[in-house]
Amino acid sequence: MARMISAPVLSQEKRERYDAFRQERTFNAYSVGNDTVMTRIRHKSLDCSPGCAVEATLQLIDGKWKGVILYHLLQGTLRFNAIRKRLPNITQRMLTTQLRELERDGFVLRTVYPEVPPKVEYSLTTRGQTLEPVIMALKAWGDEHTTFGHVPEICADMKGSPTNS
Template sequence: MQRIWKSGKEVLVKRLNSKSGCAVEVTLSVMGGTWKPIILFHLLHGKKRFSELSRSIGAITQRMLTLQLRELEDAGIVLRTVYAEVPPRVDYELTELGRSLQPVLIAMRNWGQEYAKDRLHDDTLPASCAEDSEQKAA
């Protein structure tokens, strides 16, 4: 991790130096892990509030969702918009850079579907994936 100053505050940022010389390593340092691709996939369809993301992902803790969203925001992948309302409202959406990950995320989803069908002999998906799949196919 490296410390930088952004908007007058210190922020920890993952180093993007590739140890292996492979660009895949850089990609994984930005959007890799268990939760980030799932969060990004759910944001492909537009703005979502924190509670919507939390409900749609299910197994993620609020603390982990907050941490992952902050890292994605610091990387310029997710835009966080805070509205001056009572109670406060916060929306998350993909930036243009984040939207450029759509083909990668769709390919990951498609690969997972085929893997589940062929190797796990399970062609059933959680409802949220099935809905996203239908929306993207249309």
Template sequence: MKKYSCSIEVTMDIIGGKWKCLILHHLSHVPQRTSQLRRLMPSITQKMLVQQLRELEEDGIVLRTMYNQVPPKVEYSLTEFGTSIVPLINSLCVWGDDYIVHKYGDKSAILMDCKNGDSEAAEA
């Protein structure tokens, strides 16, 4: 078992990296199929998306549901425990908006249309 010096290290170990917070953000709204997540995050490769989803699944944050149908259907959602991270993800969205306004004066200066919700959706 890995040892940590403080709780934030555990948090960063679970959700750190370029993609995990964004994946969790999109899963916080509705369950998603891999193809839907790829459309929402066009810069991520299929291999990286699957790897990140597997890690989140191993950590008990994401649930992979496989439906017995043709063609096969796999859907990802947050576990009951995984939903406890939604307020943190929403807070990160709000902080990001505040930072953009602080640094650039206007969100539209650098923020593209955020599909599947942004901090306004988080505040609702």
């Protein structure tokens, strides 16, 4: 017979701290030494302060890959594998997930052509195109304030030859 282990009851102090931040538990497990808590939307409505608009925007384009996907789609319509070639470190599952979220939020248009094999293209919607100044500002800031340890072979794929960069 398996012995069930229940999560310890939170102390009053921890419970008050979590209630104050209105955080949501991700699951009912208790990690070693720490309660596993993941922040969600910080405000129930996003009209509480001037910074709420920033929070709302970041929630829409957050994630490791969404900004990069949007950047590449600024250059025009791309098929799934073309996006994947431009992002060699993304998994197929992650790319699919990110594209679906961008489509759900109205930034990306997914066009399926009734062919065999199926042809699917992704492009920016009008709403997605309005993110161009935001994405380009992020790129400009990154170009100016970050240094990259480029691997010449990877950069050659992006810019032409390593001697031209």
